[in-house]
Amino acid sequence: MTTDLFAALREGLPAHVLVTDADIAASYARDMAGLCEAGTPALVVLAETTEHVRHVMRVATRLRVPVVPQGARTGLSGGANAVDGCIVLSLVRMNRILSVDPVDRIAVVEPGVVNADLSKATAEHGLVYPPDPSSWETCTIGGNIGTGAGGLCCVKYGVTAEYVLGLEVVLADGEVLRTGRRTPKGVAGYDLTRLFVGAEGTLGVVTQATLALRPTPPPALVTVAQFASTTAAGVAVARIMAAGHTPSLMELMDGTTVRAVNAMSNMGLPDETAALLLVGLDTPEPAAELAAIEAICTEAGAFEAFTAEDAEDSAMFMQARRLALPALERLGTSLIDDVAVPRSRLGELLDGVAAIAERFETRIGVCAHAGDGNTHPIVVFDATDPAAVERAHAAFDAIMRLGLDLGGTITGEHGVGLLKREWLATELGPVGVRAHLSVKSAFDPLGILNPGKVI
Numbered sequence: 485m486t487t488d489l490f491a492a493l494r495e496g497l498p499a500h501v502l503v504t505d506a507d508i509a510a511s512y513a514r515d516m517a518g519l520c521e522a523g524t525p526a527l528v529v530l531a532e533t534t535e536h537v538r539h540v541m542r543v544a545t546r547l548r549v550p551v552v553p554q555g556a557r558t559g560l561s562g563g564a565n566a567v568d569g570c571i572v573l574s575l576v577r578m579n580r581i582l583s584v585d586p587v588d589r590i591a592v593v594e595p596g597v598v599n600a601d602l603s604k605a606t607a608e609h610g611l612v613y614p615p616d617p618s619s620w621e622t623c624t625i626g627g628n629i630g631t632g633a634g635g636l637c638c639v640k641y642g643v644t645a646e647y648v649l650g651l652e653v654v655l656a657d658g659e660v661l662r663t664g665r666r667t668p669k670g671v672a673g674y675d676l677t678r679l680f681v682g683a684e685g686t687l688g689v690v691t692q693a694t695l696a697l698r699p700t701p702p703p704a705l706v707t708v709a710q711f712a713s714t715t716a717a718g719v720a721v722a723r724i725m726a727a728g729h730t731p732s733l734m735e736l737m738d739g740t741t742v743r744a745v746n747a748m749s750n751m752g753l754p755d756e757t758a759a760l761l762l763v764g765l766d767t768p769e770p771a772a773e774l775a776a777i778e779a780i781c782t783e784a785g786a787f788e789a790f791t792a793e794d795a796e797d798s799a800m801f802m803q804a805r806r807l808a809l810p811a812l813e814r815l816g817t818s819l820i821d822d823v824a825v826p827r828s829r830l831g832e833l834l835d836g837v838a839a840i841a842e843r844f845e846t847r848i849g850v851c852a853h854a855g856d857g858n859t860h861p862i863v864v865f866d867a868t869d870p871a872a873v874e875r876a877h878a879a880f881d882a883i884m885r886l887g888l889d890l891g892g893t894i895t896g897e898h899g900v901g902l903l904k905r906e907w908l909a910t911e912l913g914p915v916g917v918r919a920h921l922s923v924k925s926a927f928d929p930l931g932i933l934n935p936g937k938v939i
């Protein structure tokens with residue numbers, strides 16, 4: 485850490501928000517994406533107010549120091565990883581829910597609010613903030629906005645971008661930009677709010693968000709269907725949607741994932757399955773519709789389909805699904821893909837991933853937000869074996885190629901970060917890249933905001 489940087493920051497920040505101890509600062513170096521490079525931060529600022537953030541950005545602009553915004557660091561693309569000599573700007577202490585308005589159905593929050601805490605706070609008003617990443621008990625709203633996070637119930641209620649009405653953003657030079665509105669409607673000017681959703685901290689630092697809420701639906705009742713192949717499960721997903729059902733969740737775990745979850749948690753999921761499909765409905769009387777969904781699953785080839793006894797039983801299955809990622813990560817070093825395809829192509833993607841696993845002789849467990857066509861093929865390998873590492877990377881790349889060929893995207897919800905940066909140009913094309921670079925330089929002409937990420 486340079487003395488100049490520290491002295492300049494101290495001019496506008498209290499000592500207790502600065503972490504200068506090299507070992508502690510280093511513990512903020514990375515998010516949860518394995519194998520992504522991470523630099524050594526000069527120091528960490530644990531901002532408590534918008535003024536703190538403004539001061540950091542003014543100093544960073546003056547001294548040309550990179551700034552890496554961070555939430556809870558549960559990201560899976562390296563988007564929150566430090567670069568050498570940067571200021572890590574952690575927003576976790578800005579964690580106040582400023583207001584919940586049941587008439588306007590909005591909440592105004594600081595970025596460090598944990599997703600699940602917001603849901604708890606709005607529940608007493610009979611309202612919910614729907615986007616619910618599996619990491620909801622730890623990840624922050626700022627990080628959710630940074631990545632444009634999805635989640636389990638997004639198949640019915642939509643993703644983060646659909647709930648962010650307005651933002652307060654500190655720009656690279658320390659100026660404060662207010663975007664958006666508190667109203668359901670509003671079309672004044674360009675939609676800058678959406679621009680910041682999914683920008684991964686490369687365009688500005690979100691310091692406040694106005695979020696839309698919805699009335700809390702009844703807890704979901706879940707139908708569980710087991711298939712002898714992922715292909716058949718993909719067919720069931722397509723038929724359920726084509727039949728006009730509107731599940732509040734539709735999640736898939738392949739056999740490898742199911743066994744990993746059982747090994748980690750003793751949840752007693754059916755071990756012999758090739759694919760487990762969970763379909764939930766949160767309507768007041770879901771029984772008849774779930775029976776129809778069970779029948780569709782059976783016709784599509786499910787060898788077992790049943791509906792959980794009650795909401796509590798259903799929640800147990802959802803908890804098992806939430807454990808998929810950590811359970812697979814225990815099996816070895818992992819590369820987590822996030823390919824999303826139109827749901828009509830889901831079966832082809834699942835087949836293709838199985839073929840890729842075979843071709844590259846590598847283990848791939850798949851869990852998916854199946855109703856959104858958003859899959860997480862997780863390539864698990866032995867990092868001490870160079871040949872296995874090479875095969876894993878080749879498989880990881882082949883999955884993204886396949887996703888694009890099927891009309892999909894390289895990332896449905898985790899973001900580009902560092903992990904998929906080399907693939908972005910392939911998806912965007914040269915004109916798309918040029919437009920992205922123009923936007924980046926308009927908001928961050930010195931290139932100090934989360935450099936090396938996304939574009």
Ligand SMILES: Cc1cc2nc3c(=O)[nH]c(=O)nc-3n(C[C@H](O)[C@H](O)[C@H](O)COP(=O)(O)OP(=O)(O)OC[C@H]3O[C@@H](n4cnc5c(N)ncnc54)[C@H](O)[C@@H]3O)c2cc1C
Pocket residue numbers: 515516552553554555556557558559560563564575595616617618619622623624625626627628629630631632633634635636683684685686688689690691809810897898934
């Ligand atoms: C077990 C597990 C399950 C997961 N399940 C899901 C899932 O279902 N759906 C899903 O979408 N993701 C999921 N994730 C990934 C991750 O939780 C999300 O990407 C989440 O949105 C990251 O939030 P965070 O607070 O940890 O942000 P971080 O990881 O700290 O940051 C994420 C990005 O946002 C930027 N950022 C953070 N705060 C701000 C801010 N205030 N202003 C501007 N930029 C900011 C960072 O620079 C970085 O680029 C999962 C992760 C784990 C570990």
